Amino acid sequence: MITNQTKTRALVVGAGFGGVAAALTLTKAKSSALEITLISNKPHFEYYPALYRVVTGRSPLEVCIPLSAIFHGSKIEVVIDEITTLDPGTQTAAGLSGRRYGYDYAILALGSETAYFDIPGLREFSFGFKSIQEASRLEKHLQALFKNCAGGETTQEDKVCLLHFVIVGAGPSGVELAGELAGYLKQLARHYRVAENLITIDLFEGAGRILPALPEAVARRASRRLRALGVNIFVNRPLVSEEAEKIMVRGLSAKTETVIWTAGIKPNSFFQKIPGLTFDQRGRVIVDEYLRAKNQERIFVIGDGAATPYTGLAQTAIYDGRAAAVNISRLARGLKPLAYQPKPPSHAIPIGRGWGLAVLGTVIISGRFGWLIRRAADLRYFLSILPVRKALLAFRPGKKICRDCPICGKIKIIKKEEKTI
Numbered sequence: 001m002i003t004n005q006t007k008t009r010a011l012v013v014g015a016g017f018g019g020v021a022a023a024l025t026l027t028k029a030k031s032s033a034l035e036i037t038l039i040s041n042k043p044h045f046e047y048y049p050a051l052y053r054v055v056t057g058r059s060p061l062e063v064c065i066p067l068s069a070i071f072h073g074s075k076i077e078v079v080i081d082e083i084t085t086l087d088p089g090t091q092t093a094a095g096l097s098g099r100r101y102g103y104d105y106a107i108l109a110l111g112s113e114t115a116y117f118d119i120p121g122l123r124e125f126s127f128g129f130k131s132i133q134e135a136s137r138l139e140k141h142l143q144a145l146f147k148n149c150a151g152g153e154t155t156q157e158d159k160v161c162l163l164h165f166v167i168v169g170a171g172p173s174g175v176e177l178a179g180e181l182a183g184y185l186k187q188l189a190r191h192y193r194v195a196e197n198l199i200t201i202d203l204f205e206g207a208g209r210i211l212p213a214l215p216e217a218v219a220r221r222a223s224r225r226l227r228a229l230g231v232n233i234f235v236n237r238p239l240v241s242e243e244a245e246k247i248m249v250r251g252l253s254a255k256t257e258t259v260i261w262t263a264g265i266k267p268n269s270f271f272q273k274i275p276g277l278t279f280d281q282r283g284r285v286i287v288d289e290y291l292r293a294k295n296q297e298r299i300f301v302i303g304d305g306a307a308t309p310y311t312g313l314a315q316t317a318i319y320d321g322r323a324a325a326v327n328i329s330r331l332a333r334g335l336k337p338l339a340y341q342p343k344p345p346s347h348a349i350p351i352g353r354g355w356g357l358a359v360l361g362t363v364i365i366s367g368r369f370g371w372l373i374r375r376a377a378d379l380r381y382f383l384s385i386l387p388v389r390k391a392l393l394a395f396r397p398g399k400k401i402c403r404d405c406p407i408c409g410k411i412k413i414i415k416k417e418e419k420t421i
């Protein structure tokens with residue numbers, strides 16, 4: 001209980017979009033009576049909206065910001081640990097390290113994980129697109145395929161199969177990735193002296209059109225752009241099953257060694273292990289009007305894990321994180337929490353280099369200007385979590401893969417002559 005403490009202990013678990021926003025807001029709170037701890041299972045923050053850059057050969061450092069840079073000089077304890085249990089009864093969480101963390105208020109910002117919906121073969125044979133590690137694995141696979149095709153022994157028929165790339169899921173991340181791959185695969189073809197016309201990129205969507213959550217006019221413009229880039233679009237084609245070198249969607253099958261699954265996410269399964277939480281049909285935690293888990297006055301749930309109207313977006317997670325932090329700061333000062341007002345999102349999707357599609361309310365902006373809006377949104381975000389100089393550094397593309405950092409160190413370094421790709 002808080003009564004025997006001099007300070008109110010605020011525990012934030014997860015340092016993604018929601019957790020970072022919550023922790024930064026808490027550090028700036030008016031109340032000096034807060035003791036803030038942020039626990040993350042990795043030492044850096046991953047900027048998912050730019051993950052496609054890692055797939056297309058850019059350094060993971062372009063999407064990775066050390067937590068030490070974000071929280072340098074802040075009154076917060078940042079702990080690298082993975083939370084394995086959380087007991088609302090004793091108000092304690094425990095980590096893989098064996099350490100226990102007591103709290104008066106907890107913010108759970110655990111994000112989501114890939115959902116495979118029990119589709120046969122999907123987990124085993126597809127490539128995920130949800131972390132730097134997955135993006136790097138895919139990038140290395142693409143390089144290996146082209147290298148293979150460049151070798152003299154590969155038949156024309158084999159090359160057609162090797163250079164058939166399938167993306168399943170035409171939401172914003174599938175569309176973004178398809179657009180970026182279209183340019184990058186041509187670069188690889190030129191580099192490895194493989195005929196460009198052997199490359200096929202198919203984008204499969206189970207719904208009746210691409211970008212099903214966005215207005216139809218947006219989907220039409222995105223389709224036109226993707227087709228101009230050489231991407232084949234198939235709608236009403238839910239995935240049925242996948243084998244090592246073959247994919248089956250409704251009504252057709254195709255030979256391929258590259259299936260990228262972007263069509264399913266579900267809330268972090270850790271939420272299911274917490275006693276006393278209740279869930280909606282999609283496995284998201286039901287929250288009250290203050291973003292607290294239903295019937296759990298000391299646990300706030302934010303971002304992808306919370307059943308709120310616009311969940312599943314970074315901008316919602318950031319908004320939630322700030323709202324939950326403000327409420328904890330108010331509660332610590334003996335004030336009533338503020339009711340949560342869901343905020344409709346805006347969208348800005350890059351589709352191929354220098355081209356973007358921005359949806360601001362009812363206005364749709366496409367082309368170079370749409371792309372600039374997206375870049376401005378990236379910069380604005382970095383400025384919100386970092387001092388100006390560091391934000392500009394994080395924003396600037398063209399970083400080198402380095403052997404010494406914990407991210408790049410785990411990734412096989414591409415040979416010198418390949419670095420230009």
Ligand SMILES: Cc1cc2nc3c(=O)[nH]c(=O)nc-3n(C[C@H](O)[C@H](O)[C@H](O)COP(=O)(O)OP(=O)(O)OC[C@H]3O[C@@H](n4cnc5c(N)ncnc54)[C@H](O)[C@@H]3O)c2cc1C
Nearest residue numbers: 014016017018041049083110111303304312313314315317
């Ligand atoms: C490829 C891709 C592109 C996207 N593009 C956009 C976009 O352009 N615009 C947009 O609005 N949204 C986008 N999104 C969605 C957006 O990234 C998510 O909605 C957002 O990350 C959710 O924030 P979060 O804080 O809930 O979770 P996350 O940002 O995923 O953070 C969760 C954090 O918790 C940590 N964690 C998990 N379990 C534990 C544990 N047990 N102990 C300690 N730490 C733990 C994780 O490592 C992670 O750091 C994209 C997502 C992807 C995958």
